[in-house]
Amino acid sequence: MVFPTDHGHAEIRWDGPRATLLLDGVESSAVDASDPSYLEFEYMQHMSCALGVALPPPGPVRALHLGGAACALACAWEATRPGSRQVCAEVDALLAHRVREHFPIPRSPRVRIRVGDGRAVVDAARPGAWDVVVRDAFVGGAVPEHLRTRECAAAVARALRPGGLYLLNCAHGGGANAHRDVAAVLEEFPLVLTVQDPKVGRGGRRGNVVAIGVNGGDFGADALDRAL
Template sequence: MRTSFATAELMARDTGVLLLLDGAESSFLDLRDPAHLDFEYHQQMDAVLAAQRGESSPVKALHLGGAGCALARAWDVTRPGSQQLAVEIDEILAHQVRTWFDLPRSPRLRIRVGDAAEVVSGLRPGQWDVVVRDVFNGGSVPAACRSREFLTACLEALTPGGVLLINTPSTPRAQAGAEIEALAEALQGDASGLVIVADPAAVRGRRRGNLVLVARREPFTAGEYEEIERAVRRLPLPVRTWSPDDAAVPRPESGQTS
């Protein structure tokens, strides 16, 4: 069917339904097990949050980019008592996913129609335990959602110890590098509050994949960094953590600004 911005298709796969937008895989929802996360980057985000806040503690979570709300649906089950908000720019899609899928109702999960860049500018400081940015348009992240100003607003919206989880493509490498640099600048140049989760091939640009950028206003201690490392290495498809200073991490092109 045609939504406000794309053509949506539902495809039965294994025990769930795959949502495709303009032919690209957007969300997978397991109809038998709401806690199951099929996408690797969702598993990585979930593992990072578990390492930071425990396996089952409730959170106030803001999801920028809703689509099928697979991650929010899983956290509703694994973190009972959570209150979550998904921001989705596509009005028809935001309505249809509640028809297609057994999503939690408000106040457990609210879906707000809006542009993530505009919504972020109006967030209150210290409002959310976790902010997830998973905004895509035509396979890439809109420039307004990877700017230093946008990332700063996301960080300021976090509670003390809260975490920002970002899904960004590993290629083009210069664009990924520019976003990492913008996030470091949003942290006022203190890279100790930034960790990158990904497999080596994606980080080094040998294949297109996802980078999960993990950031918070407070520096990660050595112990916390190790906890995240252990958590992501235990995943079904294990990955590792990277420092933004690692030589393999993408860099912006010379002169490219954030």
């Protein structure tokens, strides 16, 4: 199934109960209707491990996702953390409508899709409103510039409760450079860690680097190593 979006085109491919969303030909989300806790993409698994260290499941979380697509991570957290309240900020209104129509996304207030720019949503957030903020936003294969700045990291830090997490999906290699994203977060967060494949970290091939900004408090880096 192929359809236009406000910023390009999308395709949904079904394999039994599992649906994969492709944006402009690139896999973006995968949701399993028979097991919403399933996470296909490794970087999302890493993000869940980091959250589990800071806030062990099944405790509920208040999560803001900058970039929605098919809300795979939000669906997984809803399945494993009952009572969570999550907002997915998606700039593409047509895409947001279509994924609500075709993917098994829990209804608001469990998972709310808010059409709008993620940075504007962060800037408008109450101080300490969120346990975790996830940046997983791409337009044309690149993270929007205004989501890569120190000012954006500062706005996220204000929106997080003490000890909250800022989880970023950063592209690296093949012309993309995650160092800039990490440097911006380092300016505003007292502790920043990264999770990456060594080959990606050296820039040998393009892939995902997960950056973890910890908004104060204790965070078990050793526990994260074990969870990964």
